[in-house]
Amino acid sequence: xNRIENDEQLITDLNTGDKRAFEAIFxxxxxxxxFFANRFVEDEEAARDIVQEIFMWLYExxxxxxxxxxxxxxxxxxxxxxxxxxxxKKRSQSRIREKIKAGLSEAMEEADEYLIETEVxxxxxxxxxxxxxxxxxxxxxxxxxxxxxxDIASQLNISEATVKTQRQRAKKYLRERxxxxxxxxxxxxx
Amino acid sequence: MNKENHHTIARIIxxxxxxxxxxxxxxxxxxxxxxxxxxxxxxxxLTQPRYLKxxxxxxxxxxxxxxxxxxxxxxxxxxxxxxxxRIASGAAVILLAVTALLxxxxxxxxxxxxxxxxTSYNPGASKARLLLPDGTQLDLSSQTTASQGDFRISGYDxxxxxxxxxxxxxxxxxxxxxxxxxxxLQVPRGGEYRLVLPDGTRVWLNADSEIRFxxxxxxxxxxxxxxxEAYFEVVKNTEQPFIVETQNMKTQVTGTAFNVxxxxxxxxxxxxxxxxxxxxxxxxNIPLKPGMQVLLTAKGSEVHSVVAGDFISWKDKRFAxxxxxxxxxxxxxxxxxxxKIAIPDQQVAQxxxxxxxxxxxxxxxxxxxxxxxxxxxxxxxxxKITVLPDK
Numbered sequence: 001x002n003r004i005e006n007d008e009q010l011i012t013d014l015n016t017g018d019k020r021a022f023e024a025i026f027x028x029x030x031x032x033x034x035f036f037a038n039r040f041v042e043d044e045e046a047a048r049d050i051v052q053e054i055f056m057w058l059y060e061x062x063x064x065x066x067x068x069x070x071x072x073x074x075x076x077x078x079x080x081x082x083x084x085x086x087x088x089k090k091r092s093q094s095r096i097r098e099k100i101k102a103g104l105s106e107a108m109e110e111a112d113e114y115l116i117e118t119e120v121x122x123x124x125x126x127x128x129x130x131x132x133x134x135x136x137x138x139x140x141x142x143x144x145x146x147x148x149x150x151d152i153a154s155q156l157n158i159s160e161a162t163v164k165t166q167r168q169r170a171k172k173y174l175r176e177r178x179x180x181x182x183x184x185x186x187x188x189x190x
Numbered sequence: 191m192n193k194e195n196h197h198t199i200a201r202i203i204x205x206x207x208x209x210x211x212x213x214x215x216x217x218x219x220x221x222x223x224x225x226x227x228x229x230x231x232x233x234x235x236l237t238q239p240r241y242l243k244x245x246x247x248x249x250x251x252x253x254x255x256x257x258x259x260x261x262x263x264x265x266x267x268x269x270x271x272x273x274x275x276r277i278a279s280g281a282a283v284i285l286l287a288v289t290a291l292l293x294x295x296x297x298x299x300x301x302x303x304x305x306x307x308x309t310s311y312n313p314g315a316s317k318a319r320l321l322l323p324d325g326t327q328l329d330l331s332s333q334t335t336a337s338q339g340d341f342r343i344s345g346y347d348x349x350x351x352x353x354x355x356x357x358x359x360x361x362x363x364x365x366x367x368x369x370x371x372x373x374x375l376q377v378p379r380g381g382e383y384r385l386v387l388p389d390g391t392r393v394w395l396n397a398d399s400e401i402r403f404x405x406x407x408x409x410x411x412x413x414x415x416x417x418x419e420a421y422f423e424v425v426k427n428t429e430q431p432f433i434v435e436t437q438n439m440k441t442q443v444t445g446t447a448f449n450v451x452x453x454x455x456x457x458x459x460x461x462x463x464x465x466x467x468x469x470x471x472x473x474x475n476i477p478l479k480p481g482m483q484v485l486l487t488a489k490g491s492e493v494h495s496v497v498a499g500d501f502i503s504w505k506d507k508r509f510a511x512x513x514x515x516x517x518x519x520x521x522x523x524x525x526x527x528x529x530k531i532a533i534p535d536q537q538v539a540q541x542x543x544x545x546x547x548x549x550x551x552x553x554x555x556x557x558x559x560x561x562x563x564x565x566x567x568x569x570x571x572x573x574k575i576t577v578l579p580d581k
Contacts, residue, residue: 026261027254034252035245044251052261059265112196113232119200120236121249124207140250 007068014071015064025071026055031125032118033079039114040083041090050086054078080111135170142167203236264571271570311527311553314397316353318383321374322346323405330355330383346405354384357405376400377418380528382505387414390425391432394505397525398453419451421502424465434460438486440470448478449501456521458486461501509547516541516564520577527553530574538566538579 013021030051037047054075065071084107131139137156141147149167153160202219205211223229235241317331322344330337332352340349347358355375377383377395385393388406395401399418412432424432426445434441436452439460446465452458460469461483469476469484471491476484483496503510504522511519517539520531526549533539545563547556557568557575567580 023258026258030254030257031249031252034257035249038248038252044248048252048257048260052257052264055261056264059261109226109228113228115196116200116203116232117236117245119197120203120207121242121245123200123204124242124246125249145247145250 011065011068011071022059025058029072029075030055032122033075035121036076036114036118037079037083039117040080041086046086047083050079050082053082076115131170135166138163138166139170142170203233206237207242267571268569271568311529312380313550313552314380314382314526314528316383317378317381318355318395319376319378320355321376323373331381354386356386357388372402372404372415374400374402378528379525387412389427389430389432392423394421394502396420396451396504397528416450416452418453419449419504421447421449421505423447438471439484441467442470443467449498451501453521453525457488459501460484461496461498463498463502503546504549507549509549511546512544513542514544515539516543516566516577519543519545519547519560523553523556529553531577532574533577535577535579538564538577 010021010024014025033051033054034044034047037050038044041047041050057078058071058075063074065074128136128139138152141152141155142149147155149160149163152163156163199219199222202211202215205215206219219233223233315332317329317333320328320330322328324344326344328337328343330350330352335352338350338352340347342348349356349358375383375385375395377397377399379398381397383395385395385401387393387403389412391412393401396419399416399420401420402415404413407430410430412427412430413435414433415435417436420434422432422434422443424443424445424447428444432443432445434443434450436450436458437454438458439450439452441448441450441460443465446467447463448465448467449461449463450458451460460467460478462478462480464480467478469478469491471484471486474491476491476493478484478493481495481498483494483498483501485492485494497512500510500512509519509522509526517533520533523529524531541564543560543564545559547559557570561567561580565580566577569576569578
């Protein structure tokens, strides 16, 4: 999930149907799109299905884009529409009634807010991704998934001592590189 | 509010988490928040450690590598199903082969086509479950030889062939009193079974159906309860009328052959083949003659003249449809193949077809026939089948 790709080159390649470019776009947007859909439908499986369908459209419809922002708009508005559709199909009566009462502008406002949430989580996630790979995985398993040292050691087939060392490294790295972010992360995970 | 502004607000919130938020940005954020209460709530949620932690857990559970794998599999599946529908609607030579399939199920061709679809749904088979009043459960199927044969359970004598369960007339059960609990025979989706009731009445049960009946018919009436679909050949007994009760209809007979279809969420119907019945709904008593059908829709009851044999073809080896909607046809296929079929296009769903489908073939065979006749294509996944117009 490296952002070394030059964005313009990526779009040109995507427009010519380059598989590698499609996959790069997929990796870039898949997780935040699922998170976004999930805020609407509150069903992780359904969120994955919705996002998959949108990417199928992208894959099959051969739309051309002139910028990365254009791709992002296409994907997010597609997911937004499909999520609302899903809610209507599921006949979540109370939610629909709420939305209808609130009116169209409220619906757009809700979408805006979910979009902002999604972007904030993306940013936090990117910060964690900047950790060196070995300690990043252990950091995630420790502090996001909440796994114990013993579990991590057996799952990754390494010693408990190694797990402890890597956790220390992660903390040290965060302390040095992400200075001011560190106190916030600390309060998140400790 | 366009995308750029989303990003600006998100960046400002993130910088608060970072601890590096300048005055100018704070002003922008305050101005934005002050416009709506929900925005204030948003900002306070996003600066709360507990909320962020659980949100991150959800966020990280969506793995893009897994997602890409799933997508690739779906792409392959669609390519294969497109190949199938092109074969069915293609050149004259191939059309001949499909017609031959309709008349003579050709096992050789079936072998070949199985390679083309990774997901191939199997047709149903004889299977059912019997629930006795004392709580005993019996699994009956053509596959389990253990349940086949003659036996006595919980005081009742049965004979099971793997396709049909028969009750012996319980001549020696006089002592039994107040039998309030009934016997229940359940046929799952993808199943079918035959039952011979204690009075000798024969019942064919279709997929996703259930019949409830007493262990022996003692009352003034022989009454059974049905959900789903069954065909009855009732033993004549004018002193003890036979009544089939469903959610919306009661069908009363003295001795006769008829088909009752009462699936939840669908229009119920009773079709008479021979003899005579009276169908009672909430507000009407409708007598039927052979070849007539009562159809209960949301608007009320209608009586039609039909080719009665069509409506019992399911109990033999075929599904015969005469001018029935695509929707009705796929509902039956859903129950028999235990699969979900979605028809997003209303025009396709309401299209009427006349077609005769083999019951015991794998589903791809049936889909081929349908895609040829109805000009549609099928997209097959592990979860469901979607029907789209094929222009």
